[in-house]
Amino acid sequence: MNTPSIDTPSIVSPRRAVVLLSGGIDSATCLAIARDAGFDCHCLSLDYGQRHRAELEAARRVAQALGAKEHRVVRLDLAAFGGSALTDRNIDVPTDGAEGGIPVTYVPARNTVMLSLALAWAETLESRAIFIGVNAVDYSGYPDCRPEFVSAFERLANLATKAGVEGRRVTIHAPLIDLSKARIIRRGSALGVDYGITVSCYQADDRGRACGLCDSCRLRREGFAAAGIADPTPYAA
């Protein structure tokens, strides 16, 4: 990895992007879109103390399959802070699809933390582009999946960094923000994404097989149905 001098003028690589990659449908599609736009993609996954490793394995497969330049996993134990069913084993993952408001699967400040890390890496890569697969349609209960959140982060990024201070704007790309799950799946399929290697399930087993019951599985299944595309997800049951 290069370690640019901060005192000399920077050679910025406008075609280099940091892409946040969870290993699910959305981030895989986001990576395909970034590649299709001509970016060299440096993928970043966060190992935040997930209940299962299947997601990170999926991220690794997706990065490789979609021609990412590199894939790094940063370990950060968000579970130490508690508060989410995804990282805290004392909170059950809901399976009834009936909860209102903000889901208990919400990880505190997760997208803020992930974008911050992407920003740190983008700065050392001298990249001006960060891609995040957030989506305000299917996940409207999450405050950090909304367009105003993405805009506020972009504003912050350009105040927080050397690049911003020196007038080279960083852009946060959220190409899925207003797409339905069905449209995301159609878009990714057109770009050649193999969704059979992605994992969305909140509680996939060690072999990456989905539970078929959690909210994430339900949204995923409904998405394939609405897209009119066969669901390639390996289900445990």
Add this chain to the structure above:
Amino acid sequence: MNTPSIDTPSIVSPRRAVVLLSGGIDSATCLAIARDAGFDCHCLSLDYGQRHRAELEAARRVAQALGAKEHRVVRLDLAAFGGSALTDRNIDVPTDGAEGGIPVTYVPARNTVMLSLALAWAETLESRAIFIGVNAVDYSGYPDCRPEFVSAFERLANLATKAGVEGRRVTIHAPLIDLSKARIIRRGSALGVDYGITVSCYQADDRGRACGLCDSCRLRREGFAAAGIADPTPYAA
């Protein structure tokens, strides 16, 4: 640690604060100010692959000495991204005090990352206050030490989180932002901070003794001189 249900109305603790603590003069003073204002202080240090452990040891001592409620250290290997003399052993720490622009000791997006983690913890603690000891006077070369950065983060925080969405504003307190080092030292001394247990040096030895040569040591020494207070720093040479 409590793991609040996200579905039930929250009992917010307005007197609970997350305080970012590096173990240096600024964050120790910031903690003293937060305590003096009546906050129960939950201190957070980031183990971001620093060259030396002296800083984290100092943070532990400071949290204890100033009556923090608890102190947590989150590990995060920012060194994996490179780009700073503080985390990258291939870049020399400058000692001539003559560099212009952004110092090479700048860690990419560090304050953005630290505030993001503080926000995650604040959300699970149901705290509305985050304290950070950034200072725009002595460190004007760092983009993420400026008032506009702090304001932009506060705005982001209130868009990113459950608390913000539900109308309970999170405030980012940066009480040192416009103070000179001398005024910070006078303020802390009046609040009983023992600066002999803090570490500011970029390359302190294993026993916490400062090099006396780096920019941070120089600013610290000048600060004590300007404050008219005896410098209690243990120097190696």
